[in-house]
Structure formats: structure tokens, C-alpha cells
Amino acid sequence: MSRLIPAWLQHYPKEKLGADVAAGLIVTILVIPQSLAYALLAGLPPQLGLYVSILPVIAYALLGSSMVQAVGPVAITAIMTYSVLSPLATPTTPGYIMLAAALSLLSGLMLLACGLLRLGFLSQLLSRPVISGFISGSAVLIVVSQLKYLLGIAPQGESSGDVLLDLLTRLGESHLPTLAIGLTALVLLLVVRSALAGWLVRAGLSAGRAAFVVRLMPLLIVLAGLGAVVAFDLDRLNGVDVVGGVVAGLPEFNFFLPGLDTVQQLLRPAFVMALIGMVQGITMAQALAIKRRERIDANAELVGLGAANVVAAFSGGMPVGGGTSRSAINVAAGAQTPLASILSALAMVGVVLGAAQWFERLPLAVLAASIIVAALSMIDLRALRQAWAYDRADALALLCTAGGVLLFGLEAGIGLGIVLSMATLLLRVSTPHIAVVGRVPGTEHFRNVARYEVETLPGVLFVRIDERLFFGNLGAVEQRLEQELALIEAPHDLVLVMSGVNLMDTTAVEVFAELNQDLAARGIRLHLAEVKGPVQDRLMKSAFWNALTGEVFLSANAAYAKLAPAEVWCPEI
Structure with missing residues (x-):
């Protein structure tokens, strides 16, 4: 029986309980807007972002090896879900939700199998420049996908390039109340991210407390946007688009098996999603472990991430991953062990039961602004500069991967990156020094x-x-x-x-x-x-x-x- 209980829980130090309880509550509050936003980004009903912040989080906390990595809806998996499924079904429809659940199930089973077969070394298949290029290209796609909410324009065109061109030529048609509230939120979020911490430190606040305030400010800005809509009735009188109906109550646990046709359609994108989730999750867990002088088990990480996605498929239907911003919030809030994530998931139960409807009038422009700011931070120009100075081949792999994502889509982009990585490796070993x-x-x-x-x-x-x-x-x-x-x-x-x-x-x-x-x-x-x-x-x-x-x-x-x-x-x- 003791083998079923993780080691950190068997020997849980009581002195860490207070910090974990506080972190769990803080994380729950701060990630509510993010969970709603990433569900919408994935083309799913907003409450699904809250649903997959419950059981999947607990599954990872019990089976993963990282003490502080937080799992939930993340931008990369959200944009990949939308990119893969939008050509197959209409977003937010029952058929689309079922496809999203099948995608989560397939990618989760792949991760789970890799972990059980001790294939954690596969996370090294992609070079850092290729991953950086993929994430940077995906971030640009995310920004483009959110401009329509920021401007209040329904764009025309299928590809991101067509959508961007259409929006640029129709800027004069922007819905002014939507644009005003969206730009205000965007500017405030950019100022908070770039300058607020420095101002607070110079004002006498400690670096730790300044970082926490910076993490708290996006929630306050979102709530301010919600307050503005409610106070001035902007959605009903001025046509500002809002989240709309958020279904209250706990998610049902729906066990299903996708049909053969669905598996054939989603097998390749599920593999790509599993590969990206594997690399991003293990890399994030390793970075956090190094800072805390801890060690992680790559295979246990894959088991945890895989189980989280399998559970997500049956209790929400949205793929999840190791979130950079979620983990940063978790650490900043003072989390010491995975108990903080479990408590956060339990607190989220209270949110979906009693507070989900409070966010129905949350303006989409404010959520779009928060997603855009998060996406902009994913564009890694520093990695490009370093690669260009050190190894032009790696820099070209980064640029071509990002370009491939923008021009040909996420799957083709990562495929191009892998081909370039292998070609660079073969070139180097075939021309030895x-x-x-x-x-x-x-x-x-x-x-x-x-x-x-x-x-x-x-x-x-x-x-x-x-x-x-x-x-x-x-x-x-x-x-x-x-x-x-x-x-x-x-x-x-x-x-x-x-x-x-x-x-x-x-x-x-x-x-x-x-x-x-x-x-x-x-x-x-x-x-x-x-x-x-x-x-x-x-x-x-x-x-x-x-x-x-x-x-x-x-x-x-x-x-x-x-x-x-x-x-x-x-x-x-």
C-alpha cells in the first residue's frame, strides 16, 4: 500500500503545511482567468479550463516527480488543439469537444507509455533552438489569433497570414469600446511585466514581495475589466463581447474510447503534442529542480504528465501540460511540495461549484490582452541572438522552425525543425574536425x-x-x-x-x-x-x-x- 503513496506524502514535513495551503489558495485565484482564457484559445467552452484544473492536477501531483511544477491548461497545447481540430469541427460544439478529449487521451497514453517504458531520454530528441523556434512561432500564431478579440472584428481568411492581413486592412472598423478596454488592459499588463517589479524594489519592497505583486496584478486587471463591464453595462449597451455562459457544477467523468477514424485523424498531431509536452514539461521541471537543489525523474514526469492528460480526457476534455506561468505562480506563492497543487485543485472545486458564473461578463478583449502578453514573453529573441553568435546552424534551425510554424502550421513546423536538426548533426559528423x-x-x-x-x-x-x-x-x-x-x-x-x-x-x-x-x-x-x-x-x-x-x-x-x-x-x- 505504501508504494501507492508518493514518498513526499509519506514523509511530509509538517512545517511546510502552512506554505502549501497558502500557495494552493493563491494559485487557484490567480489562474482562474488564465484557465478560462486558454480554454477559449483552444476553441473550447470556458468552464473546461477550470475542469482540467482539478483531477489532472491531482493526478500529476501524485505521480510526477517535481515538487513545484504546476500542470493545467497551457498556451502551447491550447493553440495546438485549436490548430488541429478547427478544420475538423466547429469550435465549442459537442463534436469538437469530443475530438479535443480524444486528442488529450491519445497524447496522454503516448506520454504514459514512454514513462512506463523508461523512454524519458526521448525528451532530448529536439534541440533547444528547435524548441525555442517552435514556441516562438506558436507565440506569434497565438498573438494573431487574439487580435480579433482585441479589435472586436470578425476576420476573414483561414491561414494566420490571411487573418492578419484582413485585420490590418480593416483597422478602421474596430469596435471602439472593445478596442479601448482591450488596449488599456494590454498596456497595463505590459507595464506590469516590464517595469513594476523594478519600481516596487526601488520603493523599498523586497524582491520576493515585488515578484508576488507582479504575479497578482494580472488578476486585478482582469477583475477591473470585469468591473468596468458590469458598472457601465458595456456588453448590453455597447456590444462588448464577453465570455458568456459559464456552466457551474463539477465535470462528469465520461469514460470513452475514440473510434478508429478519429484515432487515424489525430494520431500524428497527438504524437507532436506528446513530444512537445514531453520536452517542455521535463525542461521546466529540471529548471525548477536545479533552482531548488532537487532532482527529478524524467520517466516519472512522463507518467505524471501522461496520467494528467488521460484524466483530462475523461473529466473536461482539454489537453494539459506543465505550465511555465502556472509553475512560476506556484513558486512565487511559496509552494513547497505537490500538496500545494492538490489543495489548489480542491479549491478549484469550490470555484466551479459556486463562483464560475461570476466570470460570465468578463470581456474577451481583456482575456485576449492577457494571452497576448503571455505569448509575447514566449518569443525568445535572446535564444536567437545567442545561437547566432555561437552557432549559425542552430540559429538557422530556430528561424526555419519558427518560419515553418508560421507558414505551414504547427506540425509542419516541428517536422521541419527535426529535419534541420538531423541534417545539421549529419553535416557535422560527416565533416569531422x-x-x-x-x-x-x-x-x-x-x-x-x-x-x-x-x-x-x-x-x-x-x-x-x-x-x-x-x-x-x-x-x-x-x-x-x-x-x-x-x-x-x-x-x-x-x-x-x-x-x-x-x-x-x-x-x-x-x-x-x-x-x-x-x-x-x-x-x-x-x-x-x-x-x-x-x-x-x-x-x-x-x-x-x-x-x-x-x-x-x-x-x-x-x-x-x-x-x-x-x-x-x-x-x-
Whole structure:
């Protein structure tokens, strides 16, 4: 029985109870507008955002490994849900809700299977630049999708580009009361995010309290927008669009199995959603764990995220994930253990039973402003600058992934990013770094002749290979060796420094055996130096090892000592 109870709960420290209770209540209050907004972003009835903030949150808290990561509706899964399902059904209809539930179920089962099969390492399939590009591109799509609510215009066109162009050409048709309340909320939220913390700290508030006030302000702005609509009857007298009916009461637990046609339609987008959720969830959990000097289990994270989505499918029908902003609120509120999330879920029960209707007159323009500000923070220009300065290939992968998302959609964008990542990897390993090296005078160290003043031996070529050797890069290696041999006069010894080689496949062994024979026919001996243990273990089982015309040296310096003429070698080194 004790195995069914998580370790943190079995040994729960009582001194943390107060902090967890306070954090749970604070998080519940602060994420209500966010939950409503992301449900609308996904094309779902607003109350579903509240529903999936209950049982899925508890499932993750009991099965995940992070102490403070908060699960719930998130922007990425919301925009992916809308992008995938809007061509298949009309948003907010029963058929659309059923498809959203099926998408949550399929992606959850995939995550759950990966966790149970201990495939957490798959979260490393996507490089950070590709993930950053995908999230940044998705953020732009989110911003475009919310402009219609901010402007009060019903746009025409199917693609985001068409919608944006239509909105830009029809700015003069904006609904002025909607635009006024939306822009006011947008400006206030931007000021809060960019400057309020600094102002509060300079005013004498501690950094922790200033951060908490910043987290609290979006809720106050949303409530102010709600108050303005109610006070001036803006929805009834001026036509300001509001959330509308929010169904009160607990969600029903509806067990279902999607049909074969539905599975076929949603299998690929569910895989993409699971992959993105896996990477984003584990990355966020790891970042939080590092700050708190804790450790997470990637496989347990997948089990927790998968179970949360499976439960969400049956009790709300909206996919969920590890939320960056939710987790930040959870940490800022002082959460110490997953009990804070469980208490937050229980408090949300009270909200859906008795307070959900309070938000029916919440203006969509204010929710759109809050979503836009959250989306703008997801556009990672810093990652682009760093990648451009460090590695242009990674920067291009980021840009192309973001561009692919904007031009071709979310699935095509992430597919393009994966292809570019693999292509970049293949390009790098197929063109290995190879350096001609010599001995630094007075030492036993060998360095690149192009970078250092070094000593070399007449007729002896020392070459260091800094890559694993496999069928894809052997042509480049052979070509470079021939070029370097042609540059020295009367070569008689070639020493391959293998310190950077951690693998040689069968093709590489055969090619080196042929190279050994070819060099022998030209009067050149082939030597190996600094061969790694696992590589040597395999080589010793090959015919190449016994046919080697030269020797195998423990170090490049040992080879230098053996091959140097007596008048060149200095024994004292």
C-alpha cells in the first residue's frame, strides 16, 4: 500500500503545511482567468479550463516527480488543439469537444507509455533552438489569433497570414469600446511585466514581495475589466463581447474510447503534442529542480504528465501540460511540495461549484490582452541572438522552425525543425574536425600546428581526428589524410592520434585496413596513439589490428619519442 503513496506524502514535513495551503489558495485565484482564457484559445467552452484544473492536477501531483511544477491548461497545447481540430469541427460544439478529449487521451497514453517504458531520454530528441523556434512561432500564431478579440472584428481568411492581413486592412472598423478596454488592459499588463517589479524594489519592497505583486496584478486587471463591464453595462449597451455562459457544477467523468477514424485523424498531431509536452514539461521541471537543489525523474514526469492528460480526457476534455506561468505562480506563492497543487485543485472545486458564473461578463478583449502578453514573453529573441553568435546552424534551425510554424502550421513546423536538426548533426559528423599536430616545445603536449608554435619530425605526420569514425565521414577523413601526406617531403610514418575517437564502425575498420595496405605499398607505416579502451577492445578482434604496419602508442608523446632521430629527442622531457 505504501508504494501507492508518493514518498513526499509519506514523509511530509509538517512545517511546510502552512506554505502549501497558502500557495494552493493563491494559485487557484490567480489562474482562474488564465484557465478560462486558454480554454477559449483552444476553441473550447470556458468552464473546461477550470475542469482540467482539478483531477489532472491531482493526478500529476501524485505521480510526477517535481515538487513545484504546476500542470493545467497551457498556451502551447491550447493553440495546438485549436490548430488541429478547427478544420475538423466547429469550435465549442459537442463534436469538437469530443475530438479535443480524444486528442488529450491519445497524447496522454503516448506520454504514459514512454514513462512506463523508461523512454524519458526521448525528451532530448529536439534541440533547444528547435524548441525555442517552435514556441516562438506558436507565440506569434497565438498573438494573431487574439487580435480579433482585441479589435472586436470578425476576420476573414483561414491561414494566420490571411487573418492578419484582413485585420490590418480593416483597422478602421474596430469596435471602439472593445478596442479601448482591450488596449488599456494590454498596456497595463505590459507595464506590469516590464517595469513594476523594478519600481516596487526601488520603493523599498523586497524582491520576493515585488515578484508576488507582479504575479497578482494580472488578476486585478482582469477583475477591473470585469468591473468596468458590469458598472457601465458595456456588453448590453455597447456590444462588448464577453465570455458568456459559464456552466457551474463539477465535470462528469465520461469514460470513452475514440473510434478508429478519429484515432487515424489525430494520431500524428497527438504524437507532436506528446513530444512537445514531453520536452517542455521535463525542461521546466529540471529548471525548477536545479533552482531548488532537487532532482527529478524524467520517466516519472512522463507518467505524471501522461496520467494528467488521460484524466483530462475523461473529466473536461482539454489537453494539459506543465505550465511555465502556472509553475512560476506556484513558486512565487511559496509552494513547497505537490500538496500545494492538490489543495489548489480542491479549491478549484469550490470555484466551479459556486463562483464560475461570476466570470460570465468578463470581456474577451481583456482575456485576449492577457494571452497576448503571455505569448509575447514566449518569443525568445535572446535564444536567437545567442545561437547566432555561437552557432549559425542552430540559429538557422530556430528561424526555419519558427518560419515553418508560421507558414505551414504547427506540425509542419516541428517536422521541419527535426529535419534541420538531423541534417545539421549529419553535416557535422560527416565533416569531422581533423588537425595536424606537433609537440609544444618543452612539454609532452601536442597541439594544432595552425594555432601553436610546435615541433614536428621530418617525414612524420601526426594527425588528430576529433570525431567518431563511421561510414558517413570516412571519405572526408581519407581525403584529408591524402592532402596532408602530399604536403610533406618523403613521408615514412603516419601517426593517427585517436584521443577524440569514441567509436569506429565496421566500415571504418575495413577502410583503415585498406589505408594500412595502401600506405605500406608506398613505404609509409601507419601508427595509432591514444586509442580509447572501448575502441581498442573492438579493434583487437579485427584483422586490421594484427596487420597494422606500425605500432600502437599509449600517447602521442611516446610515438614522438620512438620516431624522433636521436639528435632530436630530448630524454629529460
